[in-house]
Amino acid sequence: MALAAEAAELMEHFLWVSPEASAVIAGQTAKRHKIEEELADIVIYALEFANITGIDVAAAVEKKMAANAAKYPVEKARGRAEKYDEL
Ligand SMILES: [Mg+2]
DSSP: OHHHHHHHHHHHTTTTOOHHHHHHHHHSHHHHHHHHHHHHHHHHHHHHHHHHHTOOHHHHHHHHHHHHHHHSOHHHHTTOOSOGGGO
């Protein structure tokens, strides 16, 4: 629950903002510091969860990246936002 709350705090900085304006916001020194703090909170809670549950984060990331590569082959997915079953 804390992880979701921290993710929401990060997203608040970009709510209703275009991708272009989001990049500008992320580059503003004062905002960037707050954004970095929220991102750190998310990573801290995620790593704490991994420690408590005994999940090997590096192995889980490698496994998921391989699954994503199989689901979203570059030749089909590049430049598209559709879900894997709609490519
Ligand atoms: Mg926070």
